[in-house]
Amino acid sequence: MELTLDLHSHSGYSGGVGQIDLSDMIHAMELKGLDIFGTGDAFHPAWGKFLKTNLKEIHEGLFSYQNLSDSKLFMLQSEIIVSFPMGKNKRKSFHLLILLPDFHSIDQIVKLFEKWEVKNTIGRPFLVCDSLVQLAERLAALKEINPMIEIIPAHVMTPQGVFGSVSPVDSLEEAFGSFSKEIKIIETGLSADPEILEMIPELKDKTFISNSDCHSSDLRRIGREYTKVRVKDKSYSSIIHALRNDEVVYTGEFSVSEGRFFLTGHRKGKKGHEESGIYFTPDKTPEDKKCPDCGKPLTIGVLERAYELAVRQGGKPKLPKTTRRQFITMVPLIELIAVSMKKTHTSKPVQALYHKIVSNSPETEFWFMDEKTMGGFLTELSFEESMIEDILSVKKGNFSYFPFGYDGEYGKLVIGEKIDLNLFSSEGRI
Ligand SMILES: [Zn+2]
Ligand SMILES: [Zn+2]
CATH class of the missing domain: 1.10.150 (DNA polymerase; domain 1)
Structure with missing residues (x-):
């Protein structure tokens, strides 16, 4: 059977819009055609308690909310932030998506967090480590609680993703150390899709999944990215097994050029950019990667980072004509x-x-x-x-986003025109 998954969301405890109402989520899942939805923030004390009280397990590891639906189900899930020192006076910090088989695993992980003095008062616990070795050990310790726990680098190409432009790394191993061999799945995130990520050689055998990372049941947000997967039956372990073995049928992707970090630049409204923002395609970025208007380092976009990674890992900085993984852009x-x-x-x-x-x-x-x-x-x-x-x-496919997304700004939809990103070269002030 096939299931449509959206496994990364946030409760009201992660900032942004207020409390999420799971009955609204079920309604939105029906409109969108989603089967399984990630609860978000499962480690947060108040949200975790709410979930424990109100969710009922009706298939192994999959939960219904107040018996409202037996086909629209929830999976326990959270995002965490990890960080470790890298080089002189710098830290590498990035987001991980954690999928969880049961409440027992959550309780055990929360106990470890307490022992490690992890800040857990906002939706995303912040796991600060002394070294890369310690990070790898701690992630391994989480997995030891239950081997079905899955740890997935989230929105890998955004500034908060493992391959993001802040304290950049050139490989998964630089960010995960000995734990990198446990990484089987990566999340594409809104600003990247299989076309972009297939340029990066070390991701060749990884499973790509897509999720909305939404903070509300707003119909522009929930299910804006999703993963269709082939499973043996409707259960948590079948889903994890399918994801680990790349039984993904296709992913539904947000248009990369709409993503908020697609191109390099500085957005309007930033200090020194009261009049206009500035953006660059990778071929146009100044060599010193500094902003000609304000002199500060530019926020490097996803496309440029992907080109850099492709080159560092011996690949080509060019979008492939066809991709191995199926996806649609919506x-x-x-x-x-x-x-x-x-x-x-x-x-x-x-x-x-x-x-x-x-x-x-x-x-x-x-x-x-x-x-x-x-x-x-x-x-x-x-x-x-x-x-x-x-x-x-x-x-x-005759649409694009122009101006493209850059430095935290979403792109603007233009219907009826398609832009070939391989041929596109531009810089400008907007
Ligand atoms: Zn995140
Ligand atoms: Zn600037």
């Missing part, structure tokens, strides 16, 4: 309708049209209709011709 449907109608995604007409589609076909399945079926389906729902055209444009 635009959150509600955002697409909003852009097409020139209204906000929360406005009533946008919401109404969105629900018209997803009450007939969940969003993840909608994108898998062929063009003819999709056109007929939308005509039958009395969609206007111009909207049908816009949706079909996206289905055909």
Whole structure:
């Protein structure tokens, strides 16, 4: 059987928007066509307690919430931040996604965190280590609690990811030491996709998964990335087994150029950038990687980091023509309708049209209709011709984000135009 997974989210304890309501999540999972959703922040004392009280295990390691649904289920999950000293006066710090088989594992890990004096008052516990060796030992100690615990480098290419531009490393081993051999799966994150990551030689045999990393049931966020996986049965161990053995059917990816850290630059509003932001494609970045406007080091984008890593590991800094891993690039449907109608995604007409589609076909399945079926389906729902055209444009891949995402800014959707990233070269102030 196949399951659609979104295994990385956050509760209200990780900052951002307020408390997450799991019944809203179930409703959103139905609209999106997700089967299994990560609870987020499972180590947080208050959120963990809430989960323990309200979730009921109905398949091994998979939980229903207040018996609201027996098909939309939750997996226990958290993100943690780890850090260790690297070089002189610098630390490497990055995020890890942890998948958990049961509450017992959570209790045991929380005990270790207490022993290690890990700060656990926000959603992401912060595991500060004295050395790379200690980090590797501690991650191994977590896995010793239960071998089915899975530790996955999260959003690997963002500044907070293992390959991010802050205190950069050239390989997984530099960041994980002896634990690197345990890394079987990596999370692509919003700013990267299989096309970008397949440039990096050491990721050749890893499984790529995609998750939304959402902080709310906002329909632009939940399920904006997901993983479709082939499993033996509906259980935690079958899912982990499938992920470890790359039984991924495909991933649904956010458009990389929309991702907030795609290109190198400094965003508008930063000190010294009151008037305009500045961005560069990798070929245009100044050699000293300093900003010509404010003189500070530029925030290096995902594309540039991926090119650098490819070269350091003996690969080519060029996006592959075809990828080994299957994936589709989507635009959150509600955002697409909003852009097409020139209204906000929360406005009533946008919401109404969105629900018209997803009450007939969940969003993840909608994108898998062929063009003819999709056109007929939308005509039958009395969609206007111009909207049908816009949706079909996206289905055909004729869209891009311009300006691209850079230095924390999301890219802006442009329908009807595709940009070949291999040929694209640009710098500018916006
Ligand atoms: Zn993160
Ligand atoms: Zn600057």
